[in-house]
Amino acid sequence: xxxTLDVLALPRxxxxxxxxxxxxxxxxxxxxVTDDQLRAVHDLVKWxxxxxxxxxxxxxxxxxEQARARLLPHMNxxxxxxxxxxxxxxxxxxxxxxxxxxxxxxxxVPGIRDAFAANPDRAEVAKVSALLQAxxxxxxxxxxxxxxxxxxxxxxxxxxxxxxxxxxxxxxVVVNIGHPDPERYYPRNPRLDFDEVATxx
Amino acid sequence: xxxTLDVLALPRxxxxxxxxxxxxxxxxxxxxVTDDQLRAVHDLVKWxxxxxxxxxxxxxxxxxEQARARLLPHMNxxxxxxxxxxxxxxxxxxxxxxxxxxxxxxxxVPGIRDAFAANPDRAEVAKVSALLQAxxxxxxxxxxxxxxxxxxxxxxxxxxxxxxxxxxxxxxVVVNIGHPDPERYYPRNPRLDFDEVATxx
Numbered sequence: 001x002x003x004t005l006d007v008l009a010l011p012r013x014x015x016x017x018x019x020x021x022x023x024x025x026x027x028x029x030x031x032x033v034t035d036d037q038l039r040a041v042h043d044l045v046k047w048x049x050x051x052x053x054x055x056x057x058x059x060x061x062x063x064x065e066q067a068r069a070r071l072l073p074h075m076n077x078x079x080x081x082x083x084x085x086x087x088x089x090x091x092x093x094x095x096x097x098x099x100x101x102x103x104x105x106x107x108x109v110p111g112i113r114d115a116f117a118a119n120p121d122r123a124e125v126a127k128v129s130a131l132l133q134a135x136x137x138x139x140x141x142x143x144x145x146x147x148x149x150x151x152x153x154x155x156x157x158x159x160x161x162x163x164x165x166x167x168x169x170x171x172x173v174v175v176n177i178g179h180p181d182p183e184r185y186y187p188r189n190p191r192l193d194f195d196e197v198a199t200x201x
Numbered sequence: 202x203x204x205t206l207d208v209l210a211l212p213r214x215x216x217x218x219x220x221x222x223x224x225x226x227x228x229x230x231x232x233x234v235t236d237d238q239l240r241a242v243h244d245l246v247k248w249x250x251x252x253x254x255x256x257x258x259x260x261x262x263x264x265x266e267q268a269r270a271r272l273l274p275h276m277n278x279x280x281x282x283x284x285x286x287x288x289x290x291x292x293x294x295x296x297x298x299x300x301x302x303x304x305x306x307x308x309x310v311p312g313i314r315d316a317f318a319a320n321p322d323r324a325e326v327a328k329v330s331a332l333l334q335a336x337x338x339x340x341x342x343x344x345x346x347x348x349x350x351x352x353x354x355x356x357x358x359x360x361x362x363x364x365x366x367x368x369x370x371x372x373x374v375v376v377n378i379g380h381p382d383p384e385r386y387y388p389r390n391p392r393l394d395f396d397e398v399a400t401x402x
Binding site: 053060104127139150191201 | 208209210211212214215216218219220221223225235236237238239240241242243244245246247248249250252254256258259260261262263264265268302305306307308309326328329330332333334335336337339340344345346349351353354373374387390391392393395397398399400401402
């Protein structure tokens with residue numbers, strides 16, 4: 001294990017912050033998450049690659065009591081209490097209308113906006129890159145010294161209607177964000193080994 | 202911009218390595234990617250969170266001439282030449298049979314394997330977490346000091362038949378990996394601002 005650590009260019013402290021010691025959090029301290037932190041996370045992870053630089057991830061941050069009350073009924077029961085108590089909750093969604101930005105974000109192919117406007121698989125294309133970005137986002141939250149608690153257990157159609165009606169946006173993942181209470185982590189679950197998930201041909 | 206850098210806990214050099222100065226690469230040097238590097242990337246990014254710790258990402262690494270020849274006909278023409286010349290190419294796939302590992306990887310809910318065995322949305326559930334893991338994987342490649350060139354432009358059904366027939370695996374993204382030739386980067390495309398993608402409620 002320690003042999004493989006030295007193979008990486010990323011310093012060990014950064015490895016620990018982002019992956020090895022970072023944990024999914026369900027319980028947070030009362031310390032708030034600031035708008036400066038949200039902007040810093042964005043300014044970092046926006047550089048992660050997406051298909052044709054499409055950047056389809058959209059984020060709705062719920063901080064206020066009233067905003068959160070709109071989300072809670074759509075969360076699975078097991079996710080409701082921790083979502084109610086987190087300092088901040090982010091709804092990560094993909095935008096099937098990402099192509100409207102392409103003339104500015106991918107100018108190298110001039111006709112690409114119109115090609116995607118006619119593409120029936122556009123929502124699926126958006127979902128793939130938005131989920132890559134969701135991965136970068138979770139790493140970015142940890143880069144800010146915060147903990148993320150990502151959840152897939154919610155009524156996606158209910159969240160869509162509540163927050164995204166009239167748009168081409170679809171919610172993918174809901175993430176609680178805050179300063180973790182390390183004494184309240186669950187035991188860490190085992191990971192699959194390299195040889196269980198990888199084949200070298 | 203520099204104000205937001207200081208908000209993050211991750212040191213600036215690590216921010217640069219993983220996001221700010223990391224670039225999508227199309228052209229690589231002849232320097233090979235070692236098995237030690239692949240294992241080190243796995244040992245880092247395996248800690249990234251997935252739904253019910255499902256870890257559905259599967260990776261086929263193509264290093265040999267013969268293995269690569271099986272992939273090239275399925276790549277879009279614009280991706281074929283760079284894929285032929287990269288030192289290593291990874292096919293990232295999701296495994297809809299991830300639930301077989303759950304008794305070991307998520308022992309906290311004893312009946313969860315059987316619940317997923319009966320779930321018709323299992324492939325879609327796998328895809329969501331596998332794409333989060335694909336995001337972690339791309340960051341992990343950069344953490345190894347390598348560059349990634351992720352591509353969505355390929356015939357997914359052709360790749361599935363060629364590499365995954367008889368399994369529940371579906372290819373999602375193909376990633377060229379190697380030591381980049383910084384003189385051969387394309388100009389960087391613009392990113393969307395915080396206020397274009399985020400709403401704080």
